[in-house]
Amino acid sequence: MAIAAMEPDAAHAAPAPRSATAPAIRVAGVDVTFGEGPGRVSALKDVCVDIAEGSFVTILGPSGCGKSTLLRAIADLVPISAGSIDVHGRTPHDARRDRNFSFVFQDATLLPWRSAIDNVRLPLEVGGGGDAHADPADLLALVGLRGRENALPDELSGGMRQRVAIARALVTRPKILLMDEPFGALDEITRDKLNEELLRIWRETGTTILFVTHSIPEAAFLGQNVLTLAAHPGRVREFLSIDLPEPRRLAIRDTMEFIEITAHLRKQLEAC
Amino acid sequence: MTDTSAGSVPATTPYPRFFDVIAAKWPPLAAVIGLLALWQGIVWGFSVPTYIAPGPVDVLGAFRDNAGTLWTNFWPTFMEAILGFFFGNLVAILLAVVFVHSRTAERAFFPIAVFVNTIPIIAVAPILVLIFGNGYAPKIIIAALICFFPTLVNMVRGLRAVSPATLDLMRVLSASNAEIFWKVRVQSSLPFLFAALKIASTTCVIGAIVAEWIGSSFGLGALIIEATYNFRSPLLYATVFTAALLAVLLFSLVTVAERRLIRWKTPAVH
Numbered sequence: 001m002a003i004a005a006m007e008p009d010a011a012h013a014a015p016a017p018r019s020a021t022a023p024a025i026r027v028a029g030v031d032v033t034f035g036e037g038p039g040r041v042s043a044l045k046d047v048c049v050d051i052a053e054g055s056f057v058t059i060l061g062p063s064g065c066g067k068s069t070l071l072r073a074i075a076d077l078v079p080i081s082a083g084s085i086d087v088h089g090r091t092p093h094d095a096r097r098d099r100n101f102s103f104v105f106q107d108a109t110l111l112p113w114r115s116a117i118d119n120v121r122l123p124l125e126v127g128g129g130g131d132a133h134a135d136p137a138d139l140l141a142l143v144g145l146r147g148r149e150n151a152l153p154d155e156l157s158g159g160m161r162q163r164v165a166i167a168r169a170l171v172t173r174p175k176i177l178l179m180d181e182p183f184g185a186l187d188e189i190t191r192d193k194l195n196e197e198l199l200r201i202w203r204e205t206g207t208t209i210l211f212v213t214h215s216i217p218e219a220a221f222l223g224q225n226v227l228t229l230a231a232h233p234g235r236v237r238e239f240l241s242i243d244l245p246e247p248r249r250l251a252i253r254d255t256m257e258f259i260e261i262t263a264h265l266r267k268q269l270e271a272c
Numbered sequence: 273m274t275d276t277s278a279g280s281v282p283a284t285t286p287y288p289r290f291f292d293v294i295a296a297k298w299p300p301l302a303a304v305i306g307l308l309a310l311w312q313g314i315v316w317g318f319s320v321p322t323y324i325a326p327g328p329v330d331v332l333g334a335f336r337d338n339a340g341t342l343w344t345n346f347w348p349t350f351m352e353a354i355l356g357f358f359f360g361n362l363v364a365i366l367l368a369v370v371f372v373h374s375r376t377a378e379r380a381f382f383p384i385a386v387f388v389n390t391i392p393i394i395a396v397a398p399i400l401v402l403i404f405g406n407g408y409a410p411k412i413i414i415a416a417l418i419c420f421f422p423t424l425v426n427m428v429r430g431l432r433a434v435s436p437a438t439l440d441l442m443r444v445l446s447a448s449n450a451e452i453f454w455k456v457r458v459q460s461s462l463p464f465l466f467a468a469l470k471i472a473s474t475t476c477v478i479g480a481i482v483a484e485w486i487g488s489s490f491g492l493g494a495l496i497i498e499a500t501y502n503f504r505s506p507l508l509y510a511t512v513f514t515a516a517l518l519a520v521l522l523f524s525l526v527t528v529a530e531r532r533l534i535r536w537k538t539p540a541v542h
């Protein structure tokens with residue numbers, strides 16, 4: 001089965017470990033500023049957060065709060081001006097070189113001339129990566145695209161393209177998955193379906209997931225923890241633990257508990 | 273460019289393919305036949321002398337009577353156009369690759385490329401004939417020069433037409449610049465390159481013919497000059513049609529190559 005190929009080791013077997021001694025990601029006193037002189041903008045100010053290994057953390061905030069910037073700083077796509085970021089005890093640069101994490105963008109960013117399976121293979125062909133990798137065909141099956149291996153991205157729907165992007169992110173067997181509003185451009189029905197499937201993939205792979213969204217229900221449904229950011233400058237407002245029965249199903253969103261959580265999160269956002 | 277329906281015609285149609293083609297192409301066919309008939313009608317109706325404007329029938333006669341002459345003069349022009357097309361585009365592509373990797377090189381040489389492009393090709397031709405003599409070389413160079421600039425500009429644009437998100441992806445994957453070039457930039461540039469190659473496929477024929485006007489004794493260009501001076505208007509028209517057919521042939525070859533290489537839907541390329 002596909003899942004077997006995905007597990008980095010037996011210790012990470014489902015259900016996902018709730019806690020570990022050292023955090024997977026430690027963000028300590030991080031500032032990010034853009035520009036110079038009078039046009040200088042502070043995107044993040046003194047952000048501190050620990051992400052436990054194997055956990056699923058969603059980052060929620062109003063637009064302009066720097067939630068994508070935080071994710072991109074962890075991914076070594078944006079330089080930080082102060083503080084430190086540790087990814088499994090290493091700098092983001094070294095973690096990127098070692099393929100410790102994968103990144104899923106809002107756009108699927110598939111190469112249009114490559115078939116689905118060749119897009120999944122891309123990480124194995126560049127950057128010297130590809131020793132201990134998962135089988136691309138198994139991964140496409142894991143994301144529900146068995147039989148569409150040879151389809152070009154044009155021939156796939158937006159939701160399917162994003163599934164290919166997730167399979168591509170998993171092919172290097174990363175310990176951490178960084179997801180920047182991956183379902184933001186999809187319709188609600190597709191988004192719900194992918195949310196549920198993402199939880200399944202998380203349980204099956206034991207990967208740490210950091211997931212940026214601007215949807216309150218999505219943040220509450222997916223995250224074991226929700227990190228709420230405030231804007232101007234971006235800073236931590238709250239790190240909330242979500243105690244909902246596992247495994248979560250979509251219907252959970254109609255329960256009183258869930259509605260109370262989203263109401264609380266909405267209040268937090270309005271106070272920003 | 274976004275039409276992908278070409279291969280979707282069912283394989284088993286109850287009618288022979290010939291009639292399908294007629295059914296699909298009748299508007300342009302009717303327009304061409306109508307225009308030829310109109311042309312012939314005007315020539316006959318107004319009794320236009322053949323040396324001023326021959327009718328389609330005279331031109332067809334010239335094709336029949338001068339088939340050998342047209343054929344022997346077709347090949348030199350064909351070779352000049354093809355070789356000019358090849359070398360002009362090759363140099364343009366290589367220079368575009370250099371420009372994309374070095375802003376300094378681009379800043380140094382791009383103004384010169386623009387300057388060369390602004391010189392009318394008809395003014396460069398005598399200079400090159402003086403330097404390189406009367407053989408194939410100046411004709412190939414002129415055909416190459418006329419291809420060069422559109423390809424350079426389009427290829428530079430194409431190699432840079434990679435979305436920031438794709439570059440972020442490649443950075444997360446720790447891809448080297450060489451890997452980004454071969455895995456992403458080359459394919460991204462193909463739609464832009466082919467837009468330029470389509471232009472070049474017709475202009476290289478113009479370049480070869482213009483070059484042959486300057487003191488050449490062979491080629492379709494030389495034949496055009498000779499036919500004009502001797503008032504052999506039907507032959508002149510037949511030569512012009514032959515040159516046009518050559519351009520159409522090269523254009524079709526580029527289009528076929530494009531369909532083979534670019535199977536994905538491409539964004540609009542201008």
